[in-house]
Amino acid sequence: MLCDVSFEDLQAFFLVVETGSFARAAERMGVAKSIVSRRVASLEASLKARLLTRTARGTQATDVGLIYYEKAREAIAQLEAAQEAVAEAVYEVAGPIRLSAPLSFGVSHLSKVLADFAATYPRVELDIGFDDRKVDVLGGGYDLAIRIGEMTDSALVARRIGLVNSMFLASPDYLARAGRPETFAGLNGRDGLIYTNISQGDLWRQGDVSVKLRSRMRSDSGEMLLCAAVAGLGVVHLPGFLAARAIAEGTVEVLLPEVSRTVPIQAVMPPGRAKTARVRALVDYLVLRFSAEVL
Numbered sequence: 001m002l003c004d005v006s007f008e009d010l011q012a013f014f015l016v017v018e019t020g021s022f023a024r025a026a027e028r029m030g031v032a033k034s035i036v037s038r039r040v041a042s043l044e045a046s047l048k049a050r051l052l053t054r055t056a057r058g059t060q061a062t063d064v065g066l067i068y069y070e071k072a073r074e075a076i077a078q079l080e081a082a083q084e085a086v087a088e089a090v091y092e093v094a095g096p097i098r099l100s101a102p103l104s105f106g107v108s109h110l111s112k113v114l115a116d117f118a119a120t121y122p123r124v125e126l127d128i129g130f131d132d133r134k135v136d137v138l139g140g141g142y143d144l145a146i147r148i149g150e151m152t153d154s155a156l157v158a159r160r161i162g163l164v165n166s167m168f169l170a171s172p173d174y175l176a177r178a179g180r181p182e183t184f185a186g187l188n189g190r191d192g193l194i195y196t197n198i199s200q201g202d203l204w205r206q207g208d209v210s211v212k213l214r215s216r217m218r219s220d221s222g223e224m225l226l227c228a229a230v231a232g233l234g235v236v237h238l239p240g241f242l243a244a245r246a247i248a249e250g251t252v253e254v255l256l257p258e259v260s261r262t263v264p265i266q267a268v269m270p271p272g273r274a275k276t277a278r279v280r281a282l283v284d285y286l287v288l289r290f291s292a293e294v295l
Contacts, residue, residue, distance in 0.1 A: 005046050010076050012039035013051060017069050018270070019141035020058040028096060028141065077272030093281040094123030100137070101146035104222045104242050105265075106130035110146065113289045117282060124278055132220040143273040144282065147266045148239060157274040159283055162265040162290030165240030168255040173232040175253065184259050187211045191234030193225045194218040204237065206259050226252070239263075241295040262294055 015025035016036065026033040044051050051065030061069055101110050107130060118126055129135070137145045137156055151158045168187070170178075181187050184206045192202050192213025202215040216234045219225050222242045229236040230251045246252045254260070267283045274280070 005043060006039075007076075007079060009039045009043040009046070010072065011080070012036045013043050013065075014069065014073070014076055014272075015141065016040060016052060016059055017061050017065070018138060020060065020139060022059060024141055028098070030096075073272060077275055080272060081275035081277075093121050093278050095276070095278045096125040096127060097143045097278055097282060098127040098129075098141060099144045099146070099282075100129045100131060100135045100140070100142050102148060102222075103130040103132045105146065105148065105239075108241060109290075109295065113286065116289075117285045120285070121278075121281060124282075132222070137268060138270055143269065143276075143279050145268050146286075147268050149263050149266075151266060151268065155271075156268040157271050158266045158268045159274075159287070160264045160291075161267050161283065161286040162293075162295060163262045164265055164295045165260055166237065166263050167240055167243070167257070167260040168235060168237055169226075169229055169243055169247070169252040170235045170255055171230055171232045171252050172250070174229075174234060177232070181255060184209050184256055185211060187213065187235060187255075189214060191216045193228050193234045193236035195222055195225050195236065195238055196220045239295070265290060265295070 012025060012029065015028050016022055019025050019028065022033050022036050026036045029036065040052060047068070049064050049068075050062055051068060052059055053062050099114075106128075114126060114128060118124060134147070135142060135145060148164055174191075178190065181190070187204065188211040190213055192215050194202055194213075194215055194217065196218055202213045204211050204213065213235070217225065217228050222238055225236045226238060226243055226246060228234070230246060235255065243252060247254060267286060269279060
């Protein structure tokens with residue numbers, strides 16, 4: 001029965017499912033791994049069901065455990081948010097936040113903001129990973145991830161924190177050899193440097209017009225592709241904040257500014273984490289720092 005289930009047991013189970021590991025769940029809770037194991041065992045005993053199983057890829061929910069997790073996830077999120085709402089009235093915003101962000105944006109813009117946030121909220125513990133690969137927010141046990149572009153995962157809660165320019169670029173040397181395109185359709189057949197974070201392969205679309213590029217290079221690293229563009233290898237589509245210095249120095253030029261567009265910078269969160277005081281405080285802080293300008 002519900003009255004036999006403790007909040008601590010539920011919290012331990014949820015974190016093991018979300019992180020895929022007793023050890024990582026224990027680290028997130030700040031307790032020993034053995035305590036997490038005992039709490040999960042207590043929950044299984046109360047429910048008279050096996051909820052977790054160990055596999056070669058880590059700890060996973062059984063079919064019954066997954067059903068229980070899905071059904072109870074919103075309830076536990078509401079309870080956690082309610083407990084934090086009470087605590088927030090007495091204490092400062094506090095606790096761990098595990099965050100993932102793109103490497104280039106993290107280094108160039110997010111680092112200073114996160115340092116300022118940590119100074120403002122000394123009881124918050126930040127665990128920050130900068131990686132241009134798109135991490136699994138739910139499966140990886142993240143509280144928050146920064147994404148550039150439109151939302152694609154309906155299982156996550158998203159909030160726009162700012163905007164970034166998305167533009168086409170090439171070096172003067174490449175344009176001298178290949179010619180400057182006058183329209184978006186003029187990019188068809190050009191050498192393409194494909195930024196896999198925001199580009200969909202070598203087929204680029206703008207409204208009803210599609211162009212096919214000859215792929216010279218693909219990478220999830222914007223810095224790598226910017227270097228390739230500066231070296232004259234082809235046309236690249238990058239966020240403005242990454243290319244701003246190269247543009248100012250004249251090593252790359254903006255092509256077709258009339259078709260450049262803005263895309264959102266978004267904070268995406270698991271539903272339960274989005275309601276916690278510490279994550280809300282961080283997202284509010286990011287909005288305050290990034291919403292005033294287009295990067």
